[in-house]
Amino acid sequence: MKKITTDLLIEQAIVARKNSYSPYSKFKVGAALLSKSGNVFVGTNVESSSYGLTVCAERNAIASGIVAGEKEFESLVVISSEGVSPCGACRQVIYDICGNIDVILVNGEGKIINTITARELLPYPFSSNNLTTKNTKKI
Secondary structure, X not given: OOOOOHHHHHHHXXXXXXXXXXXXXXXXXXXXXXXXXOOEEEEEOEOOOOHHHOEOHHHHHHHHHHHOOOOOEEEEEEEOOOOOOOOHHHHHHHHHHHOOOEEEEEOOOOOEEXXXXXXXXXXXXXXXXXXXXXXXXXX
16 A cells, blocks of 8 residues: 655645635635545535535545545645635534544645644534533423
């Protein structure tokens, strides 16, 4: 099996970013998610004129991994022009589905801006632990 390096993940995120469908914001984002089994899943942002229906690159990459049957992930590369961090919705989904993985933020030139954990991105997460019966009250 080929060892997947951060450089390879960045290359795949760059390719995904080129396929961005962002006619409204013109803000192109690409993502590459590495599973523990060594597979890579890519995503790009897909916009809708009804902005709330837009799906981010990170969530598209995660969905691709889930569709392929993956359940455990190691790291996620996110590339944008400035190397910005994921939005709040993506932070929640990353933590919920991928756990406390490394999130590598990359700028448009392919330079790593920061490597941060999902827990650092979402310091007080709502998680499945909050959904236990002991935490729910009858109204």
